[in-house]
Amino acid sequence: MERLLPFRFDEEEGVFWLLDQRRLPQEEVWVPVRTAQEMAQAIRDMVVRGAPAIGVSAAFGMVLAHMAGEDLEEADRLLRQSRPTAVNLFHALDRMRPHFGDLKGSLEEAKALWREVEETERAISQHGAKVLKGQVLTHCNTGPLATGGWGTALGAILEAHRQGRVCHVWVDETRPYLQGARLTAFELMRAGVPATLIADNMAGFLMQRGQVDAVIVGVDRMALNGDFANKIGTYALAVLAHHHGIPFYAALPLSSVDPRLETGQGIPIEERPPEEVTHVRGLPIAPPGFPAYHPAFDVTPHRFLTGIVTEKGILYPPFDEALRDALGLH
Known part of the structure; x- marks a missing residue:
């Protein structure tokens, strides 16, 4: 499958x-980043x-800090402050600290x-494919x-x-930033996978009609009991799937588990500018000056999870034991 990667490095x-x-x-535009400060801003x-x-x-970003002669502690601080929720x-950055002062x-x-x-x-892709079939719904962008x-x-x-197990994908638009509409739909179209875009508030309707066989989402940070943060709207999907008896999976590398x-x-839940709710691509969709609230993530309790897809296989309840075993914490 052809992949459009989000970055490349010119050493x-x-x-x-x-x-x-x-x-x-609409456009494929590449942005040059030469310093850790620029990287923090881009993130x-x-x-x-x-x-x-x-x-x-x-x-x-820390490699660039070395190359640009930036203060490494300050570079590390700026990058850590860029976005608070995703543990990756x-x-x-913890992995980079032992190499401070050593560009190579x-x-x-x-x-x-x-x-x-x-x-x-x-x-993760190989393990996750084994539990998906029919029509699958996903939220945000995880390609x-x-x-x-x-x-x-x-x-x-x-x-x-590719294995012939999934025949169709329902793509949540993922308001307010529209990662599903702009990015997931884009990737599925490039891959030639049959898919349909829906507004986020249509998911329950499809589940009620028996048109969703499984839901699978990504993870920005998971606790040791299986509770996890993902893009806002994930919790609502989990509740709906649970009510309708639909399998609900979270897929993540074990590095996304916060021990x-x-x-x-x-x-921590990042709060983003309210303008991302009141405007779409710079165009206002609400009365001028009307207040808005934009938590970028929500937390889904582990009780709504059918399984957790990791590089070591599918983990099933009790998740606290399964995750500790997978992380080697026992």
Whole structure:
């Protein structure tokens, strides 16, 4: 399958190129990033987004800090402050810290992290495909654009379609940032997978009519009991799927599990500008000055999960034991 990756690195020129995901699908525009400060701003502005892709980008942000002669502690601080919810960002930066002052070691670690993302997501896609069939619904964007690899939830969908297991995909538009409409639909169209875009509030209608056989979503951070944060709207889908007896899966690399959190109550929830709710692509859709609220993520309790798709296979309840076993914490 042809993949449109969210970034590329020009080592000779010292430039990390980001595909501006704010401009997709209308335009494919590449943004040059030369410093950690520019990388932090690009992550904050969602030029690059998706938990695994943010982690890889942050790692290369530290490589750029070495190349540009930036203060490494300040570079690390700026990158950590760029977006608070996805744990992959912090995991990547923790891996880079032992290489402070060592450009070669820093570059090798960043490249290793990127390779691991690809290898991990190949395994996630293969495992996830085994539990998907028929018509599948997904939320937000979890393909190569979100990860830099093969994708997590969308990777599993693509592999299941390749195997003839999935015949059709329902794509939530994912208001207010429209990652489903702009990015997931774009990736599915390029891959030739039959799919239909729906407004987020149509999912329950389709489930009621028996037109959804499974739901699979990505994860930005998971606690040790299986509670997880994902794009706003995920919790509502989980409740609907539970009510209708539809299998509900979360797909993630184990690096997205935060071993410091016993439950999802401690996951920080990013709040983004209200203008992203009151405007679409700069065009107002609400009365001028009308207040809006934009939590970018919500937390889904583990009791709504059928299973957790990881690179080590499908984990089933009790999730606290399964996750500790998978992470080697016993």
